[in-house]
Amino acid sequence: MxxxxxxxxxxxxxxxxxxxxxxxxxxxxxxxxxxxxxxxxxxxxxxxxxxxxxxxxxxxxxxxxxxxxxxxxxxxxxxxxxxxxxxxxxxxxxxxxxxxxGWVEGPGDDWRRVPTTGAAAAAVVGSRRVFLAIGRQGVGAFLDVDAWFLVRAIEPPDVLPARSELVLARGPFALDDERALLRRHRIDVVVAKDSGGATEAKLVAARELGVPVVLVDRxxxxxxxxxxxxxxxxxxxxxxxxxxxxx
The missing domain is CATH 3.40.50.720 (NAD(P)-binding Rossmann-like Domain)
Structure with missing residues (x-):
């Protein structure tokens, strides 16, 4: 054969x-x-x-x-x-x-779905402290947003917002760690891509803490x-x- x-x-x-x-x-x-x-x-x-x-x-x-x-x-x-x-x-x-x-919004979630990272950048205007959990690609769309960013990626992005902290880490992440991360950095909005799978702990933590999420549609x-x-x-x-x- x-x-x-x-x-x-x-x-x-x-x-x-x-x-x-x-x-x-x-x-x-x-x-x-x-x-x-x-x-x-x-x-x-x-x-x-x-x-x-x-x-x-x-x-x-x-x-x-x-x-x-x-x-x-x-x-x-x-x-x-x-x-x-x-x-x-x-x-x-x-x-x-x-x-x-992909992920499905449930009771207690405060999600806003957007079609692109550019639309996500527009959606967080007025926020103070943003957790940018979209990986290394697309970070450039947020350069003109007047906010502080916690940027998490596996590899360093080519550019970073002027006021930001970079965390290099590979998921999936434990719920306790995601909850502590949002609290420690006083995050008031999470930006993520609708990747689905086992990286949803950040969304669960956001729900528990009452933090809104801007989710980029695939x-x-x-x-x-x-x-x-x-x-x-x-x-x-x-x-x-x-x-x-x-x-």
Missing amino acids: TARRVLVLGGTAEARELADALAAEPGVVVTTSLAGRTRDPRLPAGAVRTGGFGGVDGLAAACAHVDLLVDATHPFAARMTSHAAAASARTGTPLVVLRRP PPVPDGVRVVDGVVGALGVVREQCGTPSG
Whole structure:
């Protein structure tokens, strides 16, 4: 039996979990592609390549050598998802997008949803102390906002607001720590992206402390692309497309 080749566009916990499962799947050879923006990333099982593809053309060329493309990038990696959809359409390589569910506002939450980081910057005008929990990208949108910022990211942003403190840390974070962080820095608004997953402790802490949240909505997946919301679903697609057993 000829091995079936799966290319996973990774960088998330779900991508690592999927690659680990596929590495143990009979008849499947998995390669995970990482963008290379994070130093010392957590590596999945199987082969790993690092760096961009050079746009749609490069990704399409890579698709010529695989049987299935799985986009398991961050929910806000809109350009990569757009390139994956275009490369899949051009080459006929099946594509599935693995996206964990977004967060849902519950009783006691005080959320304001906005479409972009620019809109989030406009929404916090008038705030005094802002917890910016959007990662390193998008921080530049807040440079002209007259407030103090606590900026948390895995890697240092290219720019920082004039009045700010940078915390370099990798989540997920414990609820007790998030609660203490908001209290210690006297945060009066939290800005986050609707990434979903296990990083919701900051939102729970904000709810408990009565701190409002500005939540940036995730970009939509291109029309016509198949989407699953978990590793089990993605594994099922691999088995369906590659003809591997489901036991």
